[in-house]
Amino acid sequence: MKAMRHGVRIITLIFILCAALLMTSCSFFQSFTVESLIRPPKLTGENALIEKAFETAVNKDVMLISPIAGDYRNAFVQYDVDADGTDDTLVFYAKKESPNEAHMHLLKFDGENWYSAGDITGNGSEVYSVAFYQFDQDASFEVAVCWTVSDTRRSKTLSLYKTSLKDDAQELTQLSVIPLVDYLILDFDDDEQLELMYLMDNSSDAEQPFKVNLIKMDPKDGAFHFVCELSLHQSVNLPLKINYDIRALRCTLYIDCVNADGTYMTEIFYYDTQKALFSRMVNTAGAELSELTVRNTQVYCADIDNDKIVEVPLQRVWTGATVLYPETENPLPMNVIAFAKMQDNELMPLNVSYFYAPDAQFRFKTDEFLEEYVAAYDVTEMQLQLSTRDENAAPLFTVQYVPLAGNEAAFNIVIAEPEVTLFTEKHIKSLFEILS
């Protein structure tokens, strides 16, 4: 059941993705208009001039490619790459005759006209993300393009490009090509220079299926050199999301992963600037923090209280609360997810916890109930009942999740005895949240 739902979700995602690609490939103008809505307003007619310059340089008959993730989601990306005070335009596309080969085209503006200033053949058929960084000490930015091939979350290729200051020749040059799963570019050691951390598929080694590498650019020749590495746990099937926070100059990394057995966990480690090493977080009892984060629910780290410090999901049993699955005769203990903040090497749970309903897209905020109340959730009925801990007491309220057409859903709330219960419908409603 669980696996099936997951499959449906993936298919939906792929469908949305395909729809997005189709939209951009069938209408050059349409996708460009969307970009102009996102960007600050431009002079009238400028988009048309860029479009014309691109058509002249490349061909009318191309498929535009929009980045899947990151800050720039349009095939046309405007950024002052060479830092000369005038925005440049990058265009991502593929030629009809070689649709599996994505390209990046650079257009520049000379004050009067847009002109072609370089074209690069990428390392994939799709663009995962594009971002701009300042690795070396010259003014111009390095362009980080993460190329991918459809249907592979595991393997991407990060290419770094530089614009040279030559006016006449090709202005885009490739600095490096790194196969990876995911990456983070950040000043890890507070030396005012960026480092690149990337997750590498190392599955040829069954004991260390993923590695985290940190590399640093030598500004003299633009080459990266190795700083340190860390192997993720052997149980990890795929790293899913990278989070980080910086406290007192220490950068802590939180990598949410799915394990081979279907559980989830967060790898927690920090960069030790003095030793130039990644170091796993271990609490005062000697337990590795990562191992305390194993959970059944697919929920990721997040800064839930907006204090720029990442909170980590921890699984806890709600004593007395139960979940009835269709495939088991007796109810099983209910788990809730409590968000915890790392303090002095310990994961300290905040007063923020949720029950994530299995096989339904909602969560129930449980903070105020864990001590005095118990819940019972029926997976088949998608129905939750809350009662006091008195065994003979009738439920105080019942909430049923009702899926509607499309991605919509509603909650059917029944309050047992409105005149005696402490809970109003408004309050109950505020505890239930539909997840997208």
Ligand SMILES: [Ca+2]
């Ligand atoms: Ca420029």
Ligand SMILES: [Ca+2]
């Ligand atoms: Ca640095």
Ligand SMILES: [Ca+2]
């Ligand atoms: Ca926080």
